[in-house]
Amino acid sequence: MKEQDKISANEITPPTVYFNRRNFIRTGILAASAVATGAAYRRLNPVAMGEVKTAKLEGVISAPSATNAATGFRVDEPETSFEDITHYNNFYEFSTDKEGVASAAQGFDTKGWQVSVEGLVNKPKVFGLDDLLKISPPEERIYRMRCVEGWSMVIPWAGFSLSKLLDVVEPTSDANFVAFETLLDPKRMPGQRSDVLNWPYVEGLRLDEAMHPLAILASGIYGRALPPQDGAPIRLVTPWKYGFKGIKSIVKIKLVAEQPRTSWSEYAPNEYGFYANVNPQVDHPRWSQATEQRIGESGRRPTLMFNGYEEQVGYLYAGIDLRKNF
Amino acid sequence: MKENDIRFIKLLILVNGLVPLALLVWDQGHQQLGANPQNFLILTTGMMTLIFLVLTMAVTPLRKITGWNWLIQFRRMLGLYAFFYGCLHFLCFFSLDRGFSVSSTLTEMLKRKYLIVGSTALIVMIPLAITSTNAMIKRLGGKRWRALHRLAYVAAIAGVIHYYMQVKADVRQPLVFAAVLAVLLGYRLVVYLRQTKPAKAAAPAAKPG
Numbered sequence A: 001m002k003e004q005d006k007i008s009a010n011e012i013t014p015p016t017v018y019f020n021r022r023n024f025i026r027t028g029i030l031a032a033s034a035v036a037t038g039a040a041y042r043r044l045n046p047v048a049m050g051e052v053k054t055a056k057l058e059g060v061i062s063a064p065s066a067t068n069a070a071t072g073f074r075v076d077e078p079e080t081s082f083e084d085i086t087h088y089n090n091f092y093e094f095s096t097d098k099e100g101v102a103s104a105a106q107g108f109d110t111k112g113w114q115v116s117v118e119g120l121v122n123k124p125k126v127f128g129l130d131d132l133l134k135i136s137p138p139e140e141r142i143y144r145m146r147c148v149e150g151w152s153m154v155i156p157w158a159g160f161s162l163s164k165l166l167d168v169v170e171p172t173s174d175a176n177f178v179a180f181e182t183l184l185d186p187k188r189m190p191g192q193r194s195d196v197l198n199w200p201y202v203e204g205l206r207l208d209e210a211m212h213p214l215a216i217l218a219s220g221i222y223g224r225a226l227p228p229q230d231g232a233p234i235r236l237v238t239p240w241k242y243g244f245k246g247i248k249s250i251v252k253i254k255l256v257a258e259q260p261r262t263s264w265s266e267y268a269p270n271e272y273g274f275y276a277n278v279n280p281q282v283d284h285p286r287w288s289q290a291t292e293q294r295i296g297e298s299g300r301r302p303t304l305m306f307n308g309y310e311e312q313v314g315y316l317y318a319g320i321d322l323r324k325n326f
Numbered sequence B: 001m002k003e004n005d006i007r008f009i010k011l012l013i014l015v016n017g018l019v020p021l022a023l024l025v026w027d028q029g030h031q032q033l034g035a036n037p038q039n040f041l042i043l044t045t046g047m048m049t050l051i052f053l054v055l056t057m058a059v060t061p062l063r064k065i066t067g068w069n070w071l072i073q074f075r076r077m078l079g080l081y082a083f084f085y086g087c088l089h090f091l092c093f094f095s096l097d098r099g100f101s102v103s104s105t106l107t108e109m110l111k112r113k114y115l116i117v118g119s120t121a122l123i124v125m126i127p128l129a130i131t132s133t134n135a136m137i138k139r140l141g142g143k144r145w146r147a148l149h150r151l152a153y154v155a156a157i158a159g160v161i162h163y164y165m166q167v168k169a170d171v172r173q174p175l176v177f178a179a180v181l182a183v184l185l186g187y188r189l190v191v192y193l194r195q196t197k198p199a200k201a202a203a204p205a206a207k208p209g
Helices: A015-044 A066-071 A101-105 A129-134 A162-169 A263-267 A310-317 B003-029 B037-066 B069-097 B102-111 B113-130 B134-140 B142-148 B151-166 B172-202
Strands: A114-119 A125-128 A139-146 A151-161 A177-182 A202-206 A216-221 A235-237 A250-256 A291-294
Touching (some): A015 B003, A114 A129, A139 A216, A139 A235, A151 A162, A162 A216, A162 A250, B037 B151, B069 B113, B069 B151, B102 B113, B151 B172
Antiparallel strands (some): A114 A125, A139 A151
C-alpha cells in the first residue's frame, strides 16, 4: 500500500473482522489439506470393485451332492463371493497387488487362443480353445483354494479333469511329468515388463498327479467364463496344492521325462518346492502354515492336510518325506 | 514463524494425520476394505507407521538445508503419530490375526522372524513416546535426551526391514522406503563426518602436501 497515510481510520479493517478473515482462510486451508490427504489416500487405496461380466457357460454339469463327497468334487463349506474371487488375485503377469489385478487385467484379449499339447505324446496337437473345451463338458467342482500366503477361498469352478486331455494325446511310456506354460506377451500382460519372476510362468506336475481326477483344467467360475484375473481362458486347478501350482492362461502343456522347472521354486528354492502340497505341519520358512484366513470370515481356520483332500490324494505321496519334498 | 502460525500448522498436521484413520474406519463401516479387510487394516496401519517414521526423520535434514528452524517444532507430533499408528498396527495384528491370544502371538513371533523385527521397532518407540514431553526433555537434559532419541533410527531401520522381510517377491515398495531412509540417514552421517574431520585436521600438523 503506497498511500498508507491517506487511509482514514474507518477504512482500517477492524481487528475482529481481520481475525475472522484469517480464521476463515485457515479453516479453508485446513479443509483443503484434509481433502487432499483423503484424495491421495483414495488414489492409493481405491475402493470400487469394478463389475465383472463374462459369458455364461452352457451345459455345466453340477457337482455331486455333499453327501456324495467322497470324490472331493464338492466341499460342504460356504462359497466365497464372486466379487472376492474376482478382486483378490495373485496373478503377477498383471500386477503384484492382489487387489490391483482385476483392473490391470480388464480387457485382456483371449481371441484366437491356442494351447499346444506336445512332448512325449503319441498325438501332439495344437488345440484351439473351442476344440480343447469340447474334449469334455464342463463340470462344476467346488474346491477349497489355499494360497501359500495363508489365506483361502471356496471356489465353484467349471472344468474337466486334466486326465481327459492327456487321454486324447496319449502320453508315451517315457513321459513322467507334465510341464505347463503361461502366455508370454508383455504387451497384453503388463506385469511381465518387470522381472519380478522369470517369465513366462511355468509349472509342473508328476504324471500320476496330473492324471488324478481332482486335477482339472478350469474355464469358468460360478457358471461363467473365467474372467482374465482368474486365469482366462483356461487354467489348472489342483485343490490339494498351494494356489501358485494352479497356473493360469495356459498356452503350452508338454509331457516330459524329467521333473520340469517351476517358477516359484526357481525364485526361492528354500521357500517353495515342486510339490507344494498344502501341509499345516510344514511351515514356510518365514511364516506358519498351520492356520489360514478364509476370505469372507473373521478369525483363522486350521489348515487341513492336503487342504482336506488327504483321503483322495494321500496315496500319491506314500513313503515320501513331505518335509524334504515340500 | 509466529507462535500462532506454529499452532495452526500443528493443527494441520493433527487433522491430516487422522485422515487415513478416519477413512479406514469409514471403509470398515461400509465394508469396503476389499476381500481381505483384516490384512488391509494391518498393512495400511503399518504403512502409515513407516510414512510417519520417514517424515520424522526428514525434519532435521530439511531444517538444516532450508534454515527453517521452526520445522523442529513439528517433529514430536510426527514421531508420536508414527508410534500411534504402530500401536494400531500391532493391535490389528493381535486382535484380527491372533484373536487376542497372547500365546498364539508369542508362538507366531518365534516362527516369523519379521514379527520380532517389527516388535523391536515398536518397543524402542515406547521410551521415545514417554520422554517426548517438554518436562521429560528438561529432566533428562538435552544431551541425554538426544542420545536416547537416536533410538528413532533403530525404529525406522527395523520397520523397513520388517516390511522387506515379509514381501513374497515384489520388493519394490520396501526398497523405496529403504532408499528414502538411506538418504535421510546418509545425510546425518555426512554431517557427522564433516564435523569430526576439522577436529582431526587441526591435530598435529599433517605432512606438507
